[in-house]
Amino acid sequence: MEDAFTDRLSEYLDDEDLGALERREIEAHLGSCAACRIVLDELREVRAHAQALPDVSPAADLWPGIEEQISPAAHGFSRAAADASMVARVKPRAAGTRRISFTVPQAIAASLALMIVSGGMVWLLRAGGEQTDRGIVAVERPRTPMTPANFADPQYDEAVADLERTLEVGRGRLDPETIRVLEANLQAIDRAIEQSQQALEADPANMFLNAHLATARQRKLTLLRRASALATTEG
Amino acid sequence: MPGAGAFTAFLGASSLRSQQDDRAARSGTDAHDCVAAAADGDVRAFEQLYRTHLPKVHSLVRRMAAGRDTDELTQDVFVRVWQKLSTFRGDAAFSTWLHRLAVNVVIERFRTERTQRQRFQDGEEIFETLSSPPRRSDLSMDFDTALMKLPDGAREIFVLHDVEGYKHHEIASMLEISAGTSKAQLHRARMMLRKHLGGRQERGDRT
Numbered sequence: 001m002e003d004a005f006t007d008r009l010s011e012y013l014d015d016e017d018l019g020a021l022e023r024r025e026i027e028a029h030l031g032s033c034a035a036c037r038i039v040l041d042e043l044r045e046v047r048a049h050a051q052a053l054p055d056v057s058p059a060a061d062l063w064p065g066i067e068e069q070i071s072p073a074a075h076g077f078s079r080a081a082a083d084a085s086m087v088a089r090v091k092p093r094a095a096g097t098r099r100i101s102f103t104v105p106q107a108i109a110a111s112l113a114l115m116i117v118s119g120g121m122v123w124l125l126r127a128g129g130e131q132t133d134r135g136i137v138a139v140e141r142p143r144t145p146m147t148p149a150n151f152a153d154p155q156y157d158e159a160v161a162d163l164e165r166t167l168e169v170g171r172g173r174l175d176p177e178t179i180r181v182l183e184a185n186l187q188a189i190d191r192a193i194e195q196s197q198q199a200l201e202a203d204p205a206n207m208f209l210n211a212h213l214a215t216a217r218q219r220k221l222t223l224l225r226r227a228s229a230l231a232t233t234e235g
Numbered sequence: 236m237p238g239a240g241a242f243t244a245f246l247g248a249s250s251l252r253s254q255q256d257d258r259a260a261r262s263g264t265d266a267h268d269c270v271a272a273a274a275d276g277d278v279r280a281f282e283q284l285y286r287t288h289l290p291k292v293h294s295l296v297r298r299m300a301a302g303r304d305t306d307e308l309t310q311d312v313f314v315r316v317w318q319k320l321s322t323f324r325g326d327a328a329f330s331t332w333l334h335r336l337a338v339n340v341v342i343e344r345f346r347t348e349r350t351q352r353q354r355f356q357d358g359e360e361i362f363e364t365l366s367s368p369p370r371r372s373d374l375s376m377d378f379d380t381a382l383m384k385l386p387d388g389a390r391e392i393f394v395l396h397d398v399e400g401y402k403h404h405e406i407a408s409m410l411e412i413s414a415g416t417s418k419a420q421l422h423r424a425r426m427m428l429r430k431h432l433g434g435r436q437e438r439g440d441r442t
Contacts, residue, residue, distance in 0.1 A: 050397035
């Protein structure tokens with residue numbers, strides 16, 4: 001249960017710019033409201049988790065790409081010239097590998113291809129009756145550019161349809177609250193997909209919109225995969 | 236028991252951070268020399284700075300940008316650092332200066348996309364429903380993953396305040412918003428994330 005004081009608990013926790021009077025008022029409320037004390041503990045736990053998040057290095061060494069842009073020995077660049085070179089970005093690569101550059105359509109194609117392969121993987125996993133993730137999957141880069149904003153994607157549609165069928169069969173095993181949450185999510189994702197598709201019709205080469213569409217579709221697959229796994233194992 | 240594993244992870248990460256800080260303190264003089272040499276155009280010295288600071292910068296960029304273009308943005312940060320090194324006066328620690336610059340690079344990159352992102356951003360509804368505590372432990376998401384799913388504005392402020400330690404008035408200045416907005420968005424982010432740490436109140440485990 002939340003009350004008028006709940007929204008002030010973060011301020012109280014951080015003790016930034018909180019007056020003495022306000023502090024005493026919140027403390028008096030906390031003394032009599034168990035729900036707010038629980039929320040405060042949980043907010044404190046969230047903050048502790050954030051402060052303890054580990055640092056993560058990139059999978060590939062980014063230095064070769066940086067050095068290529070800054071090294072005066074390699075390119076005779078001054079710092080000002082390096083600034084101009086920011087326009088032509090150098091993609092990071094693993095040390096010792098040949099650099100591959102992509103055009104915008106190729107990048108979009110790679111994004112869509114990854115989505116298709118992901119969809120196919122879901123289908124294969126479902127067909128094989130497996131319910132666990134396989135971790136990182138090696139994906140071969142497409143050699144032929146695809147047309148941006150091509151919504152026809154039979155493999156994706158098939159994977160979604162297969163998961164929806166699985167979910168429908170196991171629907172009776174899910175409790176009503178789970179079904180409500182699931183349906184709300186699917187509707188929201190479908191709206192996001194529809195909006196992206198409509199926007200892409202006007203601006204088919206827009207990288208952001210293409211990426212947003214791919215993310216939304218991938219999110220739908222992930223959600224369906226999780227729900228299907230739950231529906232086949234619950235109870 | 237919800238939270239037990241997370242607490243263990245917290246202890247492990249605290250220990251790790253402490254070790255990193257110790258190493259940073261011991262190498263303070265070396266770092267100062269590296270910065271000076273890099274500012275004079277020594278690429279090898281700059282590479283050493285890059286390797287020292289890469290994990291923190293990459294993590295900051297990744298969380299600020301929710302995983303979008305993380306490697307490319309990290310590269311941009313270090314190229315920008317190289318360009319701006321001559322302006323570093325040593326008034327603050329180099330790492331503080333570097334992180335502020337990294338934040339600026341991310342903000343600048345996404346400022347132009349912000350309008351579009353707001354138009355197509357998934358509403359809070361999607362996160363809150365997704366974040367309702369799943370009944371099976373295998374459906375739970377880890378904290379970092381949950382952070383990535385926060386709406387852009389709330390996530391950026393949460394990362395800057397709770398992960399990076401900036402104050403609301405600093406965040407307000409960086410993002411060109413009011414301190415009140417920063418506080419409200421931080422609270423919003425925390426209230427969403429707390430559900431990923433158990434949502435014990437809603438489930439009635441704590442009664």
